[in-house]
Amino acid sequence: MESKRQRQVGKLIQKDLGDIFQREFRSLFAGNFVTITDVKVSPDLSVAKVYLSFLKTHNREAILDEIRENTKKIRGLFGAMAGKQLRIIPNFSFFVDDTAEYAQKIEQLFANIHIPPAEEEED
Template sequence: MESKRQKQVSKQIQKDLGEIFQRDFKSLFDGAFVTITDVKMTPDLSIGKVYLSFLKAKDREAILQSIRENTKKIRGIFGNKAKSQLRIIPNFQFYIDDTAEYAQKIEDLFANLVIPPAPEEDEEDSN
């Protein structure tokens, strides 16, 4: 269970990193639109697990690798922005958030599911 402070810091990181990605690191994304879907903080607020969603991405893994290679720069820019709000600037770990794709697969499975109609009650009574 996340504490209130963890949730506050997570939301702040999500907002600030979104702005940083759009303003400073747009060239890394090769025309893709990167969204931060969630941030999970460790209880000591030293590590933030950042989950990313990609739209119009040709190669998500390559973009993720590029982001991971620039983690120090991203952390530095974030640190300058959040230094008055946080005592410790967290380290970031970036992951692909595939929950939307998973949900779409489940939706497709349900859409293609063929369920035969239930037998009429009259047919059951005549047996």
């Protein structure tokens, strides 16, 4: 279970990384939408797992690889923004958040289920 401080730091990371992605890395995404859906922070606040959702893109692994290659630069920009609020600037790990796709597949499975009407039993 996350502590209140972990949730606060996670929200701060989510907001600031969103700003960094919009301002500094817009050219990296080439018109694709990248959204930070969730941030999980370790109890000691030194590691942050950042989950990303990609819209209007077919090559999300390539974009994710570019983000991972620029992790050091992203961490530096984040440190400049949040350095006064955090004592430790966390190391970022980026992951694809595929919960929306998973939910869509489940919805499609439910939509394709055909349940025949129950037969009435005669006494």
